[in-house]
Amino acid sequence: MNCSDVRDQLEAYIADDVTDVESMRIAEHLGRCESCAAAYERTRSVVADLKGISEAFVPRDRFVPHPAYGTGPAGGWVWRTIAVAASAVAIAAVGALSVPAIARELPFGVAKEFDALEDRAEDLQQQVDELTVRLEAIDGEQVAMVDTTPGDLAPEEAAAVQQLAMDFIRAQYAGDVAALEAMGTDRLKADLAARPGDYVREGAEGLTFAQMTEPALAEDGTYLIFVRLMDSGDWNESQYQEDFEIKLIDGRYLVDFMGMDA
Amino acid sequence: MEGYELVRRAQAGDARAFTTLVRHHERSLYATAYAITRSQWDAADAVQDALADAYAGIRSLRDPDRFGAWVSRIVVNECNTLLRKRVRVVPMEEPPEPQAFVWDGPEDGLDLMRAVHGLSPDHREVVALRYFRDMKLGEIAEVLGCPTGTVKSRLNRAVASLEAAMCPRTEEEVSR
Numbered sequence A: 001m002n003c004s005d006v007r008d009q010l011e012a013y014i015a016d017d018v019t020d021v022e023s024m025r026i027a028e029h030l031g032r033c034e035s036c037a038a039a040y041e042r043t044r045s046v047v048a049d050l051k052g053i054s055e056a057f058v059p060r061d062r063f064v065p066h067p068a069y070g071t072g073p074a075g076g077w078v079w080r081t082i083a084v085a086a087s088a089v090a091i092a093a094v095g096a097l098s099v100p101a102i103a104r105e106l107p108f109g110v111a112k113e114f115d116a117l118e119d120r121a122e123d124l125q126q127q128v129d130e131l132t133v134r135l136e137a138i139d140g141e142q143v144a145m146v147d148t149t150p151g152d153l154a155p156e157e158a159a160a161v162q163q164l165a166m167d168f169i170r171a172q173y174a175g176d177v178a179a180l181e182a183m184g185t186d187r188l189k190a191d192l193a194a195r196p197g198d199y200v201r202e203g204a205e206g207l208t209f210a211q212m213t214e215p216a217l218a219e220d221g222t223y224l225i226f227v228r229l230m231d232s233g234d235w236n237e238s239q240y241q242e243d244f245e246i247k248l249i250d251g252r253y254l255v256d257f258m259g260m261d262a
Numbered sequence B: 001m002e003g004y005e006l007v008r009r010a011q012a013g014d015a016r017a018f019t020t021l022v023r024h025h026e027r028s029l030y031a032t033a034y035a036i037t038r039s040q041w042d043a044a045d046a047v048q049d050a051l052a053d054a055y056a057g058i059r060s061l062r063d064p065d066r067f068g069a070w071v072s073r074i075v076v077n078e079c080n081t082l083l084r085k086r087v088r089v090v091p092m093e094e095p096p097e098p099q100a101f102v103w104d105g106p107e108d109g110l111d112l113m114r115a116v117h118g119l120s121p122d123h124r125e126v127v128a129l130r131y132f133r134d135m136k137l138g139e140i141a142e143v144l145g146c147p148t149g150t151v152k153s154r155l156n157r158a159v160a161s162l163e164a165a166m167c168p169r170t171e172e173e174v175s176r
């Protein structure tokens, strides 16, 4: 290591942000180079002073969480987000994507289907884990965004799937069974006819879309998308999630399965 | 209680856990916001707004161990939003005595903050995240959305400027 390498690394060395090998090389150089040792001492002193004031500011206004604030942003921003983000980014569902026990108690489908969904959810979760979540301000609101590796789905394909999931949820809250039917496959229509109460939701005025995943395409051609939301009804103490399986049939995207998830 | 456990509880809706968590972070978050905005009042606003956002969104934080970096990012974003709004506003003179915060540090410590305020916005940001929020190069790069190498060179230049401002060299020294 020559002097200029050492100078370049000094700040990181002092902040303990170099590898052990680099650290030893730098220490060794500092032991035999007066000029670098002096530079080290100057930088170390400024750094120590900076660290010394990091806890010195005691704000007069202390933050107190207000329970009512936990309801999140007003509904609607996801629509803007989709317009902005359809091409390369999507909002992350960073909550639990596996199907928890509570979903199994709900009268949808059979346990086998949940298991299949859970397997695929794990794959999707792994993909989400590998993504970088960052917060972006969109129209002044903080939105959790995910950098996705481009490829899987065409932007318009992803946007259509996201749009269908959200239309479906809105129809659920509008209590519009005919609209739900029109958005479903035969399988969903049958389930809807048998158990309409499982689909209709209350508390529409508090409906807030919190986050949603980038749709994933399973091997059998089913799209998976998970949407986290809140409403002002019975579920309002926390967000919950709707898991969708969506199929492309004769050029139309249709909901094949919808399950609730904590 | 450990930070990890506090985050988990806050995520489960425990407001008191969130408050405790905030107490661990608020001073260095304020220092960060004050470094970036150069205004005591903007810093107070930015931290308040950021913590409100963090409280509302804490369920979306996947890895509780990343709370520190996550909340730093929210604060930096709030500060930059404020700074953009301030572009057309004539900056107010900072009062000689702090008003929005109580100073709990060494007597000459505020001189150092003034030196930080003399840096460019890019440099103020990296210095604050590095030394007030104690973040690694990689974490800062992630928060700012720029390459690690960029963070590193900004930090080197920022620290050099602070050295020059705080302890101007008397002798002419030539490196290497």
Ligand SMILES: [Zn+2]
Pocket: A002, A003, A004, A006, A029, A033, A034, A035, A036, A037, B176
């Ligand atoms: Zn040297």
